[in-house]
Amino acid sequence: MRVQLFVTCLNDAVFPKVGLATARVLEAVGCRVEFDERQVCCGQMHLNSGDEASGRDLAVRMAEVFAEAEAVVSPSGSCVAMARHFWPKLAGDTGRIAAQKTFELSEFLTHRLAQGLGRGWTPEFAGRVAWHSSCHGRRGLGLLDQPKALLRQVRGLELLEIESEDQCCGFGGTFSVKNPDVSLAMMDDKLDALEATGAEWITGTDSSCLMHLAGGLSRRGSRLKTIHLAEILAGGAD
Amino acid sequence: MSGGGITPSDRFEKAVKLTLADGQMRANLRHATTTIRRKRQRAQDEVPDWQELRDRAARMKDDAHARLPELLIQLEERVQDAGGRVHWARDAAEAREIVAAIAAGYGLNRVVKVKSMTTDEIELNDFLASRGIAAVETDLAELICQLAGDRPSHILVPAIHRNRREIQELFRRTLGADLPTDNPAELAEAARLHLRRTFLAAEMAVSGANFAVAETGTVAVVESEGNGRMCLTLPRVLATVMGVEKVFPLWSDVELMLRLLPRSSTAERMNPYTSFWTGVRPGDGPQEFHLILLDNGRSRVLADPSTRETLRCIRCSACLNVCPVYERAGGHAYGSVYPGPIGAILTPQLLGMEHGEANSLPGASSLCGACLEVCPVKIDIPRILVELRAKAGVKPAESAGLKAAAWAMASPRRFEAAIRWARRGRGLAPLLPGPLSGWLQGRDLPEMPARSFREEWRRSR
Amino acid sequence: MEAESVNPSRDAILARLREALEGSSPRPRQDEPGAWPTPDPVAEFAEKAAEYRARVWRGCQADAPARLAEVIGAGRAAVAPGLDTHLIPPGAEVRSRIRPVEAETYAAAVTGCRLAIAETGTIVLDHGPDQGTRSLTLLPDHHICLVRTDQIVAGVAEAVAALKGAGLQTWISGPSATSDIELIRVEGVHGPRRLDILILEPDA
Numbered sequence: 089m090r091v092q093l094f095v096t097c098l099n100d101a102v103f104p105k106v107g108l109a110t111a112r113v114l115e116a117v118g119c120r121v122e123f124d125e126r127q128v129c130c131g132q133m134h135l136n137s138g139d140e141a142s143g144r145d146l147a148v149r150m151a152e153v154f155a156e157a158e159a160v161v162s163p164s165g166s167c168v169a170m171a172r173h174f175w176p177k178l179a180g181d182t183g184r185i186a187a188q189k190t191f192e193l194s195e196f197l198t199h200r201l202a203q204g205l206g207r208g209w210t211p212e213f214a215g216r217v218a219w220h221s222s223c224h225g226r227r228g229l230g231l232l233d234q235p236k237a238l239l240r241q242v243r244g245l246e247l248l249e250i251e252s253e254d255q256c257c258g259f260g261g262t263f264s265v266k267n268p269d270v271s272l273a274m275m276d277d278k279l280d281a282l283e284a285t286g287a288e289w290i291t292g293t294d295s296s297c298l299m300h301l302a303g304g305l306s307r308r309g310s311r312l313k314t315i316h317l318a319e320i321l322a323g324g325a326d
Numbered sequence: 327m328s329g330g331g332i333t334p335s336d337r338f339e340k341a342v343k344l345t346l347a348d349g350q351m352r353a354n355l356r357h358a359t360t361t362i363r364r365k366r367q368r369a370q371d372e373v374p375d376w377q378e379l380r381d382r383a384a385r386m387k388d389d390a391h392a393r394l395p396e397l398l399i400q401l402e403e404r405v406q407d408a409g410g411r412v413h414w415a416r417d418a419a420e421a422r423e424i425v426a427a428i429a430a431g432y433g434l435n436r437v438v439k440v441k442s443m444t445t446d447e448i449e450l451n452d453f454l455a456s457r458g459i460a461a462v463e464t465d466l467a468e469l470i471c472q473l474a475g476d477r478p479s480h481i482l483v484p485a486i487h488r489n490r491r492e493i494q495e496l497f498r499r500t501l502g503a504d505l506p507t508d509n510p511a512e513l514a515e516a517a518r519l520h521l522r523r524t525f526l527a528a529e530m531a532v533s534g535a536n537f538a539v540a541e542t543g544t545v546a547v548v549e550s551e552g553n554g555r556m557c558l559t560l561p562r563v564l565a566t567v568m569g570v571e572k573v574f575p576l577w578s579d580v581e582l583m584l585r586l587l588p589r590s591s592t593a594e595r596m597n598p599y600t601s602f603w604t605g606v607r608p609g610d611g612p613q614e615f616h617l618i619l620l621d622n623g624r625s626r627v628l629a630d631p632s633t634r635e636t637l638r639c640i641r642c643s644a645c646l647n648v649c650p651v652y653e654r655a656g657g658h659a660y661g662s663v664y665p666g667p668i669g670a671i672l673t674p675q676l677l678g679m680e681h682g683e684a685n686s687l688p689g690a691s692s693l694c695g696a697c698l699e700v701c702p703v704k705i706d707i708p709r710i711l712v713e714l715r716a717k718a719g720v721k722p723a724e725s726a727g728l729k730a731a732a733w734a735m736a737s738p739r740r741f742e743a744a745i746r747w748a749r750r751g752r753g754l755a756p757l758l759p760g761p762l763s764g765w766l767q768g769r770d771l772p773e774m775p776a777r778s779f780r781e782e783w784r785r786s787r
Numbered sequence: 788m789e790a791e792s793v794n795p796s797r798d799a800i801l802a803r804l805r806e807a808l809e810g811s812s813p814r815p816r817q818d819e820p821g822a823w824p825t826p827d828p829v830a831e832f833a834e835k836a837a838e839y840r841a842r843v844w845r846g847c848q849a850d851a852p853a854r855l856a857e858v859i860g861a862g863r864a865a866v867a868p869g870l871d872t873h874l875i876p877p878g879a880e881v882r883s884r885i886r887p888v889e890a891e892t893y894a895a896a897v898t899g900c901r902l903a904i905a906e907t908g909t910i911v912l913d914h915g916p917d918q919g920t921r922s923l924t925l926l927p928d929h930h931i932c933l934v935r936t937d938q939i940v941a942g943v944a945e946a947v948a949a950l951k952g953a954g955l956q957t958w959i960s961g962p963s964a965t966s967d968i969e970l971i972r973v974e975g976v977h978g979p980r981r982l983d984i985l986i987l988e989p990d991a
């Protein structure tokens with residue numbers, strides 16, 4: 089299967105490793121990965137900031153790039169939720185077509201593995217890991233147990249449960265800078281819960297939430313580190 | 327003060343600085359909302375057709391709103407046929423005048439009140455006081471607010487920001503109650519004793535309504551304590567203020583309300599008491615019934631098809647109880663008697679999106695979606711928040727940054743240039759909407775990598 | 788032409804609403820009430836009413852008077868006029884209403900009900916003769932309600948259907964309660980603080 093990698097603007101600019109890891113995982117389960125360089129941003133940041141016109145413009149451009157693909161996979165639940173829930177409205181038929189074939193990484197993998205594809209994939213990662221459930225993946229895409237089920241297949245990985253998994257970490261994109269006080273209050277509670285697990289690593293489907301949490305951990309001087317799900321799943325896929 | 331109204335005096339991001347600093351209130355809210363969340367989930371899980379109920383209720387409400395003028399006229403006719411009187415109020419001021427005139431018409435200077443967010447919305451109590459009419463709140467939480475001079479901070483439990491110890495103190499001070507402990511049962515008993523004589527002597531009651539049925543002219547109040555029954559039964563005059571959106575078509579639709587509302591609000595299978603009445607019943611209860619139908623911005627909300635589902639709200643408060651922003655900010659930060667997720671979409675729509683303070687409210691959300699998940703009438707609050715942000719528009723200070731980012735992101739080449747530029751400076755700026763200082767307030771920025779993904783990709787392939 | 792307006796606010800509100808709805812058309816709705824699945828409505832009703840701290844007793848009609856006398860105890864009781872006379876304990880007074888000045892006179896009120904609901908443990912009064920007016924079941928601190936097993940329906944939907952046309956109704960689920968302090972339920976505020984439910988099986 090040919091898969092178009094929807095890397096997201098944030099990963100492209102700041103977390104290239106996440107994009108590379110995603111490609112490796114996809115290849116490990118037998119996909120041919122392509123990257124269309126015309127892609128930039130799904131439009132979510134602008135839409136959520138109240139600039140619908142710019143959000144639409146960006147969404148239309150993305151939808152046009154991806155509408156031609158066989159399948160589109162992204163290491164971001166949030167950007168995929170944006171595609172699924174808003175591209176049809178913002179980008180019409182092209183938006184609908186593109187959204188229908190766009191999947192978040194763990195969603196795509198779960199589906200593929202369930203079909204018996206990707207048998208040779210044997211990820212390894214040594215460490216105690218807590219799973220952070222990002223809201224857009226959780227409620228926008230219904231990602232509840234799928235990512236955790238994938239993590240349980242990783243050799244050497246100890247998966248730790250976190251208290252109140254469904255609570256938002258306080259990132260919320262534009263919210264994090266426009267309402268920093270509330271955002272940070274939410275983040276503090278989340279970091280407390282994550283630290284209480286005794287994990288060494290926090291992982292999740294979204295670099296944005298992880299960037300927010302990592303920023304707070306660094307400010308706290310915590311030893312806890314963040315790592316994207318794709319990077320864990322790519323362990324041993326080189 | 328005890329009324330409240332719906333007009334915030336500050337933007338949310340500013341008001342919240344004060345409320346976040348109140349550690350006691352945050353602890354109280356956290357305790358109360360965590361408790362109720364678990365119970366609500368259990369109450370929902372017990373109902374096999376819960377998701378269908380939500381769909382049915384959403385359709386029912388949409389149907390009601392699409393036919394609102396016709397249903398209101400039908401309701402008016404039925405209520406009149408049954409011996410009641412119907413009044414129409416365009417705004418808060420008209421509604422207040424109507425209630426005051428009713429009391430004055432009977433020569434009364436005191437009314438008892440059943441908890442009603444609608445009368446808080448129109449700031450009825452302060453107005454009646456200015457006309458020499460005392461309004462006595464009889465719902466425990468409203469009484470607490472009234473005695474403490476607090477604004478309501480929750481639509482179901484307006485005094486949720488107070489814990490038992492604070493209430494014990496308040497009742498000792500204001501009611502002279504002898505309260506050796508802060509046991510909630512004893513606090514409730516103190517309220518019972520305090521209000522009992524008031525009920526028995528009451529001549530007029532003012533209530534809200536949870537809903538009214540157009541087909542039959544029946545009005546309903548859903549409650550727990552029995553203060554509602556007292557107010558709806560003992561006085562000879564009853565005035566009920568109801569938002570126009572609360573009417574629905576058929577008596578059979580009552581099923582939806584009574585199955586969804588109690589489980590969503592107090593997490594009970596059924597609330598202790600629900601009273602239904604239709605006009606006046608000779609020899610039983612008030613012999614004068616006035617129903618006041620209030621617009622106060624609701625027609626404005628109705629006017630936009632993309633956001634009108636806001637009016638489906640049955641004020642259960644489930645969305646408040648699961649909202650992480652509400653839990654930390656507290657109700658007062660929203661500056662309106664309607665706080666939390668529903669407040670963030672309802673208040674600005676009632677007031678109009680031009681309202682400079684209220685239009686900050688749709689920003690008061692991380693868009694986590696917990697509210698939609700629990701809303702019994704399936705209001706897509708996250709989507710509406712986004713729609714309203716667009717309507718509120720972007721502040722000039724942010725607009726330049728957003729436009730610049732959009733320009734850069736509209737072309738892969740410009741985007742790459744922006745990344746290189748960001749790498750040289752400190753600047754994640756093109757990727758962070760709004761001021762960098764907001765981010766840096768409590769978080770460090772990640773290091774920029776030596777190469778972007780697309781550069782890496784080109785090198786590796 | 789509409790008649791000359793006597794109520795400008797009414798006209799204005801209706802006009803605003805019509806304007807707001809311009810261009811959108813109502814979608815006809817077909818709604819099927821939801822059934823509540825229960826193998827044994829009587830048992831489920833008894834269990835759920837008890838969970839709300841109502842005191843529930845289940846027995847046959849013949850044993851009811853004795854049980855009633857026991858539940859009433861020494862206090863003064865008011866009994867709704869429409870109850871079966873054989874159910875009225877000696878010494879009880881037949882009353883259909885209690886005036887505010889008599890609020891503390893009666894310790895208990897004894898009534899029937901219109902129906903009861905298994906789904907929620909609710910009793911519903913429509914204030915017919917065997918239930919009295921609303922004050923009867925409101926002012927005494929103790930409400931004793933007789934429920935015949937054939938009055939128990941499975942779900943709320945069935946109850947609503949059966950209650951169509953009843954202009955005055957009181958739905959009661961347990962004794963009065965409040966969740967206003969820290970969102971924790973405590974029993975006993977303004978309404979009756981004690982609720983006894985006597986479920987009467989038909990005589991064999």
Ligand code: SF4
Nearest residue numbers: 639640642643645701
């Ligand atoms: S918006 Fe929904 S969840 Fe919130 S109060 Fe209204 S009905 Fe309840």
